[in-house]
Amino acid sequence: MSCRFFLLISFFALSSYSLFAQRKLSDGKELISPLTREYVYPVRVVWSDGDVQHVDRLLQQGNGQANLTNEGMVRMRNTAGKTSSLLLDFGKELHGAVEFVTGMWAGGNVPRNIRVRFGESVSEAMSTLAEHGATNDHAIRDFTMQLPWLGKNQTGESGFRFVRIDLLDAEAELQLREVRTIFTYRDIPYLGSFNSSDERLNEIWEVGAYTVHLNMQAYLWDGIKRDRLVWVGDLHPEVATINAVFGFNEVVPKSLDLARDATPLPGWMCGISTYSMWWIVLQHDWYMHHGDRDYLNEQHSYLRALVNQIVGKVKHGKEAMDGNRFLDWPSSEDSIAVHAGLQAMTIYSLEKAALLSAVLGDKETQKRCEQTVKEMRNYVPAHHDSKQVAALFAETNIMDPDAAYELLAKGGAKHFSTFYGYYMLQAMAKAGRYEEAMEIIRVYWGGMLDLGATSFWEDFNIDWLPNAGRIDELPSAGKVDVHATFGDYCYVGHRHSFCHGWASGPTAWLAEHVLGIKVVEAGSKVYRVKPNLGNLSFAEGSYPTPYGVIYVKHSKDKNGKTKSEIKAPAEVRIIRD
Structure with missing residues (x-):
């Protein structure tokens, strides 16, 4: 231990x-x-x-x-x-x-x-x-x-x-x-770590890691009370956290394979087209971190057939997905935003599929992906002022990062969500707004901690905070009972899960953008280290690789310049920016 x-x-x-x-x-x-x-x-x-x-x-x-x-x-x-x-x-x-x-x-x-x-x-x-x-x-x-x-x-x-x-x-x-x-x-070591001059961020990193750890049961669940299921899209931020904290764990490929085997085509994983797309993105991310070519080869036939299915749902450069058209719950009633998000997700998944197909030597599938993406980029649907869409548009270079940031910054943490909040933070980082993103983390994820949370929730809205009672106290007159009062869609009131792995995004984000550690070559052979301390005076931590952990410590000198100490396994090459 x-x-x-x-x-x-x-x-x-x-x-x-x-x-x-x-x-x-x-x-x-x-x-x-x-x-x-x-x-x-x-x-x-x-x-x-x-x-x-x-x-x-x-x-x-x-x-x-x-x-x-x-x-x-x-x-x-x-x-x-x-x-x-x-x-x-x-x-x-x-x-x-x-x-x-x-x-x-x-x-x-x-x-x-x-x-x-x-x-x-x-x-x-x-x-x-x-x-x-x-x-x-x-x-x-x-x-x-x-x-x-x-x-x-x-x-x-x-x-x-x-x-x-x-x-x-x-x-x-x-x-x-x-x-x-x-x-x-699972009695597994926390190989990744994060410590900084901000104790609130340190606690948020720990709680995000613990939230995912609790959900690493026989399979990787989204919730330990409700949603004790493998929801493939929800796995993406969870797996990002696993890569940053635990490194390789068999629960990930085991869960990805369960989703594949339980979803014969033309079905969509969990009945949701974007979740089959997230499966492709997950396969790419897992290959980048662990470089298991044999495992990737096992996915080849399903991947090729899934790509054909996705491409077949694109008409004149526009997505026309059937099944459940879903990004996340807070955006689910905005059909305009959902269409825009599906357009971006289709591009995102096909770009990842093209990279995987190249590795697999499947030039035909690679070409089909690239041609479809090229056609889709000629059509840009309205983002409808959706922060979810702005995040996906920034990720896929449909929207300029600065323009995406302007939309994401409106109201601060208002209209953030526990699932897509991770991608909103990623978009803010792409615009170079690291300090602003850290403040969102403090306010939004920290808001759950202020109410007594010890794991992160299925959903949260900062509008719930005024006059709210703590979840570890008996409800009292004059205080809002957050768990009984709030929640929507499938998580009304006490049905709301207070331990949901998709909410762990800040743990992965802090490792990638504050510690600055990001894999850039399949199999974790090469990492880029580019710290972004914002208003922190120092940040240090570790990141697991197949060869051992990378350790970094970044601190500001009296002139505000960041100095870095980096230790890495001999098999890992570090690119310093």
């Missing part, structure tokens, strides 16, 4: 328990889970009601074993029609199950019935199903279960930070020795 990851999880007072599930397959090979399970104990009792005694004992680390001495028990009693309840805070967003260890209550070995409610916020944990969008979609987070007398039982898995427990049996007692999370994650 790396020092960085240890720092991230030592907060939870983890025990040394670790389990790798394995079994024999028919061919004799072993299937070993890539996931580790560790125990995490609550750090705070947020609330209790009814007859609950010695509840602070649940904050103590135990051994997970019931015993006959029955000492140190937490007692919950229901009397006179009153229900006993408590709400625990595990300190940070987690993915896993909850285990209950019980004692010996009066009345013999009769199981007790409890209700368990998980929440990514206090408000969600205190809600009932269908209240403000509270749901059991994807993961069961509001349910009843039985606890044995003098034993243990555990729940299914979800994404959560808070757990509410209600004793349901009338005139009954429940004794609890322990309530602990079985935290499920």
